[in-house]
Amino acid sequence: MEPILGEAKRRVCYFFDSDIGNYHYGPGHPMKPTRIRMCHSLIMNYGLYKKMEIFRAKPATKREMSQFHTDEYVDFLHRINPDNAQQFAKEQVKYNVGDDCPIFDGLFEYSSISAGGSMEGAARLSRDKCDIAVNWAGGLHHAKKAEASGFCYVNDIVLGILELLRYHQRVLYIDIDVHHGDGVEEAFYTTDRVMTCSFHKYGEFFPGTGEVRDNGIGKGKGYAVNVPLRDGINDENYQSIFQPVIKRVIEWYQPGAIVLQCGSDSLSGDRLGSFNLSMRGHAACVQYVKSFHLPLLLLGGGGYTVKSVSRTWAYETGLAAGVELQKNIPNNEYWEYYGPTYELDVRASNMTDQNTPEYLQKVTESVFEVLRDKNAAPSVPLQDVPKLRHDDEDDNELEDTEDKDVRRPLRLWDKEKQNENSLSDSEDEGTGGRRHRQSHKDPASKSHSPKENGKRKRSKTPPTTSVLDGPPHPINPQSSTTTRNGNSGVDVGQWAQSVQHSESSATTAATGRSTSTTALTARDRIGNGDIEMAEPDSNTNTTNTNGTATQSPINRISHNPSEQAEQSRERTGAL
Secondary structure (H helix, E strand, O other): OEEOOOOOOOOEEEEOOHHHHHOOOOOOOOOOOHHHHHHHHHHHHOOHHHOOEEEOOOOOOHHHHOOOOOHHHHHHHHHOOOOOHHHHHHHHHHOOOOOOOOOOOOHHHHHHHHHHHHHHHHHHHHOOOOOEEEEOOOOOOOOEOOEOEOOEOOOHHHHHHHHHHOOOOOEEEEEOOOOOOHHHHHHOOOOOOEEEEEEEEOOOOOOOOOOOOOOOOHHHOOOEEEEEEOOOOOHHHHHHHHHHHHHHHHHHHOOOEEEEEOOHHHEOOOOOOOOOEOHHHHHHHHHHHHOOOOOEEEEOOOOOOHHHHHHHHHHHHHHHOOEEOOOEOOOOOOHHHHOOOOEOOOOOOOOOOOOOHHHHHHHHHHHHHHHHOOOOOOOOOOOOOOOOHHHOOOOOOOHHHOOOOOOOOHHHHHHOOOOHHHOOOOOOOOOOOOOOOOOOOOHHHHHHOOEEOOEEOOOOOOOOOOOOOOOOOOOOHHHEEEOOOOOEEEOHHHHHHHHHHHHHHHHHHHHOOOOOOOOOOEEEEEOOOEEEEOOOOOOOEEEOOOOOEEEOHHHHOOOOHHHHHHHHHHHHHHO
């Protein structure tokens, strides 16, 4: 494993779920999910885990799949299994399930693992958590909106692109599988936000689409590029058309991110393919796309000679991480598959290349002619970024910054701490119209605090009722004056006179007697406007109707409980 000279280090996220190798399409079927486990074994034994981050993505849910597929189709995939297949005979015909796309145990789980890795890889690219995301379990480019096709049930590529479109204005999709990426092209055939570019075999070959003149309709006219090729194309001719087309497309379209489907059935010796690419010729496409330094999502796809697929994808994973793997394959659990050479290489054969230079030149000119119809890259108006549930901050948001050698991460300790800014001065903060105005830590705010020394100060406003027994007497607003200390307050003398007048009127109306109460004088203001009542003058008295002078009711108030009771009875009898 040697580093590639002159390359800047790229952050790589690699997604793998060990359960992916447990599923089997059936005896004799060319699709072998175990190829992904073989590739992972090579990656680990080469030591590439030291050069990148490895994740196990959360499987996609039915709701996430329904962002592209219909609800009925997703529900069918969730319910179908070999035991109840006879109950869904009509649905199998409707959704094209049963022949190339057989029903096997764990069908939905297999599809959810594939889609989950692609969606999570796209999400990490959009959040700038990595520069390159790799999911070899993805790349199932034939699945349609409500139909399975070409060994593909859920189109993880479309789901990943939809995730990228939430943050990027334009996304470029490149397909180097030997089969045409018809499912992805069909999904974005009418939009200019996704440009598809497929290099594939065309002519009496599955799926039968991808002619050079198929370049989109409506708003998507000119944003679908198809490069039909013939049997036996070799590395040199492939690069002679791949690099000029991709360069022109990227310079013209200016994508914000690239999705590269690395189907390995374009390799020499594939069970279903008919191209003649070597491992290094196939990997040169990955290296060239990587050289544009755009966010890159690498996905798997076709590939039906498992020993060639695992070799190629492991080698391309090393290129993504910035290293070139050594030729000799290290010891691993699938060692016997790589005999007799036990080398990391897939060589081209001597088959005839039917792609003449004239034909390749003609195809290239046809592609460039499609691009000439457009003057510039399409623009997207400003809009709010759509939000899904996984956008909310979770407990693992800071997992990338943790020290993996520490047993207890710091973020778990932080969860046990309470931020001091979240504490209030009292439990009833915010209720009853109360709002925290001053910080309890600010010394200057203590003088404005409603509490001092643990006691609540009395209000500056005098009481609105008389000190004598009787009905409440409102304060005349005109009686307010300015005291000698400059504070605006209530003239106690005028207030007492109004009380006297009210009491006298009430008593005269009830008993015919006229009484006069003593006037209260304010000696001084105490504290914040509290009043100290003065002792009544010695000549203050009350004259009854007989002319007899009696003591003022204020002077007659006693502090003896028995005398207070007697005085209360006297007042009751007088009234």
